[in-house]
Amino acid sequence: MADAPRFRIREIELYERPVVLRLPFRFGVVTLRECPQAFARARIELADGASAWGAAAEMMAPKWFDKNLQLSNEDNFDQLRDVLRMAREAYLSDAAPATAFGHFARHHGGHLAAAQARGFNPLLASYGPALIDRAVLDALCRSRGASFAQALRGNLPGMGAAHPEFAPFDFDAFLARLQPSGSIEARHTVGMIDAITAADAHERVNDGLPETLEEVIAAWGHRYFKLKVGGQIDADLARLEAIAAVLDRLPHPYFASLDGNEQYSDAAGVAELVAGLRARPALARLWQSILFIEQPIARKLALQADLRGAQLGKPVIIDESDGELGTFVQARERGYAGVSSKTCKGFYKSVLNAARCARWNAEAGEPRYFMSAEDLTTQAGLSVQQDLALVNLLGIAHVERNGHYYVNGMAAQPQAEQDAFLAAHPDLYERSHGAVRLRIAGGRIALGSLQCTGFASGAMPDFAAMTRLA
Known part of the structure; x- marks a missing residue:
């Protein structure tokens, strides 16, 4: 951390572009x-006057950050635009140099307070800094000719005592122990209205890509499912039986997570679902x-x-509840065993929670968290790419992936952009069915090319083809 460079953030530009799904995705409400x-x-300026640009991207998913049914999807999009603008204003308001983590720590509390004053919950508020922090780190990596893994393992951001939640940990030592893998298992999402078999696919897209769970397994070879x-x-339970009828035909072991998407009001409701799962012979292998249950x-x-006395039979994690830096600590006290990593919640939070798990497991003498x-x-x-690089470095062995399934790859993007990403990451992408798209083979995603200079990207999107946010 002593070598973490200090710099100024000189410019932040915000853009967006539309994404149309090839298949509808039902989750939660x-x-x-x-x-x-x-x-x-983001453009940073280093002590010697040199500048570097970095970038980040994230979907503006409605009804995930704020599930208020009185708000339309467009209302949710406007909320996310607002927190992006607020974060930009905060990060540009202080021209004093700081480390990458120092910029995050300097503005974190004030941004959350300003967002709360606007009626925005902490999960929603975190979206703005989450993108800007990644763009800033990307710029820093490029300025040093470092990959994301090299930057984190050397603590180039300067993570540490600048924020009290991080102060108890020796991040230099923790980060130095991290080792990226060459590939990762892709955990396929089965949404609430996704077709399971061909008999369920009543309105086919007929674009040649998988449209049912059966077809997904045949095409991509998944072993992990959400x-x-x-x-x-x-x-x-009826839907899980239909899913199990497909998964149980696999000749090899498979693994699954169960995502409740906040659809239960208490532990008793979850226990009822678990009891039903355990009671049905057709669900024995699936159970x-x-x-884990999410x-x-x-x-x-x-x-x-309080889940400590609940007889759920599987560990339970928080996802949407994970609004603040200390939420996982509170959840652990209530019997939760885990927490999700999502770049939209902030990569510093993911690293912090990984450090917590390492410490708690060492204290427990077993991998409990x-x-x-x-x-x-x-x-x-x-x-x-940035999400994959993060979870891979943190040692997570499988990752939920669904953007490649619900969206037709990069088909809507300029051809030059598609070509650039394929050329920079030929292990991660392939060209098929008329577009560049994520490559999954044998259920795994190859990650070797993410060890490039910058935050996991050897190419940049076509910003000139996007809409710029004022």
Whole structure:
């Protein structure tokens, strides 16, 4: 950390472009068919006067950051635009030099307070800094000719005592121990209205890409799955039986997570679902394959529920409840065993929670606490690459991926942009069905090319083709 460079943030540009889904994606209380993707560019100025640009991207998913049903999807998009603008204003308001982490720490509390004054919850508020922090780190990596893994392992951002939540940890030592892998398992999302077999696919897209769970497995060879449930016990169990009928045909072991998407009001409701799963012979193998249950209880109630006495049979993690830097600590006290990593919540938070898991497990003498890697329909390009690089470095062995399934790869992007990303990352992408798209083979994603200079990207999107946010 002593060598962490200090610099000024001179410019931040915000952009967006539309994303249209090839298949509708039902999660929680929303069916997603289209959604903007936000982009941030940041220019930093180092002590010697040299400048570098960096960038980041993230989907602006409605009804995830704020599930208020009185708000339209467009209202949710405007909220996300607002917190991006607020974060930009905060980061540009102080021209004093700081480390990358120092800039985050300097503005974190003030930004959350300003967002709260606007009625924005902490999860929503974090979206703005999450993009800008990644763009800033990308610029720093490029200025030093370092990859993301090299930068983090050497603590180039300067993570440490500048923020009190981080102060108890020796990040120099923790980060130095991290080692990226060459590939990662892709955990396929089965949304609440996704077709399971050909008989369920009533309105086919017929674009040659998989449209059912059966076709996904045949095309991409997945062994890991994320199964959405909707809070209606009988309907959930019937759907899980249909899914199990497909997964149980696999000749090799498979693994699954169960995502409640906040559809239960208390632990008793989750216990009822678990009891139903255990009671049905057709779900026996599926139950044995479940690794964890994700955020089953609504975020307003989740940390009031005490899971320590609940007989759920599987560890439970928080996702949408993870609004503040200290939330995982609170959740652990209520019996939760894990927390999700999502770049939209901030990569510094993910690293902090990984350090917590390492310490708590060392104290317990067993791997009791863990992080999962979840998806916000990350798109091909900066978004999916930065998320993959983060969770891979943190040692997470499998990651939920669904952006490649619900969206037709980079088909909507300029051809030159597609070509640039394919050339820079030929292991990560392939050209098929008329577009460059994420490559999954044998259920795994190759990650070697992410060890390039910058935050996991050897190419840049075409910002000139986007809409710039004032």
